[in-house]
Amino acid sequence: MIEELFSLKAIFKRYPFRITLTLLLVVSESLLDLLFPLVIGWAVNDLVNSEFKGLVMLGVLGITSLFIGSARRFYDTRLYSGIYSETASRVVSSGRKQGLSVSKISARSSLLTELVEFFEHSISGIFLSLIGVVGALAVIATLNFEIFFACLGLLLLMTTMYFLTGGKQYQYHSHYNQILEQRVDFLSGRTNAAVRSHFLNLMRWNVKLSDIETLNFGIIWLGTIALLIATPLLAIDGAKSVPKVGTILALFIYVLDYSEKVVTLPFFIQQLIRLKEISNRMN
Template structure:
């Protein structure tokens, strides 16, 4: 069986996935222009012109058509991919003599790849295009605010470069425990079941605590940017109300896209760990459970 990872799935089914990539990028690129078109429409209305409103309606219609087509296509494509990969993985596990608990857990883990491609990938692409596009347009409207936005981006990059290895280790411990869920349930021993689910929840708490710490620091930076932006715009004496509105919307859009990126980074870290696990000898996983549990204490 071929190795299971995001890269290999995308390469293996590249022609099926290519079209949905095109639709995702097209829709995300159009979304970038909403704040600018809205701002121009406002300035146009103040000047007695409806041309901006027509452009806004056209932009909304195109975005609606592309987004609807992408959602219809995605569901069918990724369902077909899962139905092709899952039986291969089960058959491969059975031929290697893997226990039912391992095959069952890994089948569940496999769904995370498909769910990421179908549900999270459009958001990932949208967030990346949103960050880059918003930065470019913010730079064209106010360079000082642009530099402040870069500062927030640098802060987030530093935080996740430092905490990434801890996130990976915690996901590894959680998945080690998850692969033994069927064994724990089959034991019919209440203490074993209790210890199993208690261990799962302790790993979840550690993952949540790490993310909460990151969240606290990031949002201190976000609040600073939100306070800084209107003060800077007013001091610069910008008099076109529509463009001021556009700039503020782009800052909000930039922040929204930027703060969602760490969520996807965590998902990618988890999928990377799962990919290694699906290619790993279950005996090695069995030996690591005791070590994983010891890290909780």
């Protein structure tokens, strides 16, 4: 069946073990990244006491993370190159059986690249962001409960923005891809003015998508700035005793890393919206 071939779920079902292996490497890499601020804080506290155990732990953590990250990237490139070549052939074969024009087959082969590249490049980013957000929240909750609730507020703001604008983004992606599918047929034998009109129409929807994304980014970033300003104030005011320098440093790094990942999550949300439209179109 066609719908079993051309979607994120279908690609995963076709290559479950190979993709699961790279996802396990991504999770391992994400968990190691989550430990860095905590170990840096320990290292600073140890150095204040003229001890070096924390630095040794930081070095071991860095080397382990480097090894796992390099192994994943080495494996990913070979895995997804094979997946794309096999799936692209099925797109062309399916398109021919349906009697689609060369323009649509060509466009869908190009759109398929986005589905495969999502697994290769974006899925790792999503896991890094999600594990980073959940893990950072868990650690921040143990260090300072007031900052934990402030972090939740930023996450709620991001979720609300994309709940309100997700449907509109799907519509804009649909219009954009509809025009893209007609490119080869449209450009054949047309005047320069018609060609220019085609690209202007294509970019019109691209601008609309960019405007929504800019609005979301601006509002979320304002929330991020407020969180970063509040963090050192809450960390000092909420401390029952004089806090250790390393502990405050680790807390601030966790909040900074958390904020960065919350800001990048919208990029993946928009990408998933686009890939949903592509999958529906191809199926």
